[in-house]
Amino acid sequence: xxxxxxxxxxxxxxGDSPVAEPPETSHPAPPAVATHPAIQSSMRPDSVxxxxxxxxxxxxxxxxxxxxxxxxxxxxxxxxxxxxKVGIIGANGSGKTTFLLMLMGLxxxxxxxxxxxxxxxxxxxxxxxxxxKIGLLFQDSDDQLFCPTVAEDVAFGPFNQGKSVAEVRQIVxxxxxxxxxxxxxxxxxxRLSGGEKxxxxxxTVLAMxxxxxxxxEPTTGLDxxxxxxxxxxxxxxxxxxxxxxxxxxLLERLCHRLLILQxxxxxxxxxxxxxx
Ligand SMILES: Nc1ncnc2c1ncn2[C@@H]1O[C@H](COP(=O)(O)OP(=O)(O)OP(=O)(O)O)[C@@H](O)[C@H]1O
Ligand SMILES: [Mg+2]
Numbered sequence: 239x240x241x242x243x244x245x246x247x248x249x250x251x252x253g254d255s256p257v258a259e260p261p262e263t264s265h266p267a268p269p270a271v272a273t274h275p276a277i278q279s280s281m282r283p284d285s286v287x288x289x290x291x292x293x294x295x296x297x298x299x300x301x302x303x304x305x306x307x308x309x310x311x312x313x314x315x316x317x318x319x320x321x322x323k324v325g326i327i328g329a330n331g332s333g334k335t336t337f338l339l340m341l342m343g344l345x346x347x348x349x350x351x352x353x354x355x356x357x358x359x360x361x362x363x364x365x366x367x368x369x370x371k372i373g374l375l376f377q378d379s380d381d382q383l384f385c386p387t388v389a390e391d392v393a394f395g396p397f398n399q400g401k402s403v404a405e406v407r408q409i410v411x412x413x414x415x416x417x418x419x420x421x422x423x424x425x426x427x428x429r430l431s432g433g434e435k436x437x438x439x440x441x442t443v444l445a446m447x448x449x450x451x452x453x454x455e456p457t458t459g460l461d462x463x464x465x466x467x468x469x470x471x472x473x474x475x476x477x478x479x480x481x482x483x484x485x486x487x488l489l490e491r492l493c494h495r496l497l498i499l500q501x502x503x504x505x506x507x508x509x510x511x512x513x514x
Contacts, residue, residue: 312502325489328499
């Protein structure tokens with residue numbers, strides 16, 4: 239999956255600030271240019287203007303192909319209701335990551351309808367209110383993390399949601415603890431291992447307390463203990479979520495519904511007990 243170039247821009251590059259300031263003494267201001275669409279929000283995720291009974295997300299008749307590539311989505315339809323956890327599986331290259339990017343407005347379908355929080359979204363500008371309300375965990379953690387320290391990365395989203403310094407401090411501490419990362423505030427992000435980055439990336443998403451979570455392979459690269467902790471956290475969360483994973487067992491345990499992305503559409507994927 240090639241992520242749009244602008245997502246690779248980093249507010250700080252490795253080596254810019256080898257020693258991070260602890261958030262307790264002087265909390266870092268968000269980078270002057272917020273380059274990351276998933277956490278660029280300056281809006282609070284409160285009112286979404288959505289009828290309680292209507293789906294949070296509804297896609298219909300989606301056709302999409304990358305330039306010069308064969309069609310990827312061919313009449314794809316999808317729906318996500320409040321509180322629902324939907325698991326998505328599919329072969330490498332079937333379009334799972336592209337599907338999540340499309341929900342954030344990072345790729346646009348050539349045809350079809352995308353309705354989120356009761357509003358039809360067509361142009362990139364129609365998606366501008368979504369970061370913060372929808373949290374996307376990128377497949378590649380390096381697309382998510384761009385601050386020198388863990389605390390700054392986790393604090394960035396809540397700061398942009400207008401939270402106070404005291405609130406942000408508490409959120410950072412609580413979110414890190416939830417994922418078993420107590421005391422990681424001052425660790426240098428770019429020096430973390432792949433699995434460690436995965437956990438911190440997830441922390442940056444959970445810290446915003448979004449109404450919908452889009453999680454692209456949340457447990458990939460995690461050891462069994464960390465994976466179990468992430469699973470327990472996700473199971474506890476009441477939010478609607480879409481979880482992409484190759485770990486079918488995980489999805490079966492966590493999700494209300496499983497879908498397989500195959501030949502450009504979603505098909506229901508029966509749970510193990512229904513298959514046997
Ligand atoms: N920017 C791009 N330009 C052209 N083709 C792309 C681009 N991004 C992705 N693709 C292609 O689109 C297809 C779907 O990619 P995508 O990353 O959505 O698949 P995926 O289901 O997430 O795969 P994986 O399980 O490996 O993560 C792939 O064949 C990929 O090569
Ligand atoms: Mg992918």
